[in-house]
Amino acid sequence: MAGTRRTRVKRKLLWRWRRNPLRRRSDRVETWIVLVTWIVALAGGLLAGEAAGSAMEDDLTTRRAAVHSVSAVLTENADRTPAVTADGTGGTVRAKVRWTAPDGSTRTGVTRTEPGRTAGSPVTVWIDRRGDLQRAPLTAGEASLQSALTGVLVAVGTGAVAFGCGRLARLRLDRRRMRDWEAEWARVAPSGGRT
Template sequence: MKRTLLWRWRSNPLRRRSDRVEAWIVLATWIVALVGGLVGGEAAGAAMEDTLSTRRAAAHAVSAVLTENADGSPALTGDGTGGTVQAKVRWTAPDGSTRTGLARVVPDGAANTSVTVWIDHEGDLVRTPPTAAEARLQSTLTGVLVAVGIGAMTFGCGWVARLRMDRERMRDWETEWARVAPSGGRT
């Protein structure tokens, strides 16, 4: 059986109004899925890149001193801390005041050892900001996820619209069949 390209758009005396509407739904679904996915993914990726860039700009590294010995081995938590442990540190804030707090440091650090911590403009400890490569990867993955999500949602909506049209066509067909062959086709 030969399939005809763009069969939905061909002129045919048996083509119903619902067939034309379905053809437009399919076309609109593809356009919105592709263009909407690309635009949405690009926007989400750019927004994530801006957020991470702002986070990197707001934090800066300062030297701190361990006030106690750090634990010898990191807990296996799988939380992405990269083999570090928490220890109490002391650092000088931008306003000149001395502050203390818990920071992630390498294991087995001795008291009074110098370590690097990240603080914000108020002098409070913050997590280590992502590197430019990590931010780029996270932004790309966010954009891809949003693009796929928009595409999937659009295809799902198109599928539901076509399903409803199919059900309506079946009801119309049953009604017409009941009118033409009231005995159910038996003679």
């Protein structure tokens, strides 16, 4: 009983590859379209996702290496109530700070800090090699998460494009089959099917 069931499942899965005297050339083409679509969707999606995730992680690592933190001093009192902003930094406020650049010069700028801090309070800021203020880089965990999400999105997108292209090819093949069928029907039954 189990052997018969396995045989039926195997036949059902491999029906496109069985020999059949009624099988047309378009059926063989469709079989190859389905096979290539699945291979490209799965293998291509995985490879594209892996490449995108690795590239994103490399980029974020380079960004993290390009900045470093230094101690700065608030030059004015920070606002007491944070404003909600579009970038989601509603828990902080902007305030002017002063820091020393790598070349020894004193610089000033505006950065985000906790609300209610007073002038003269120490603040940590992130600067690049020239001493210009930069946003704080993502932590290693945040960078890994962003890289993984990028890889997943690219893999899914690649698979979706492959399936879409395969479906489009099969639709065109179906249209051609319908034209061939209509032409054959017109040749076999010239009276339009009436007897």
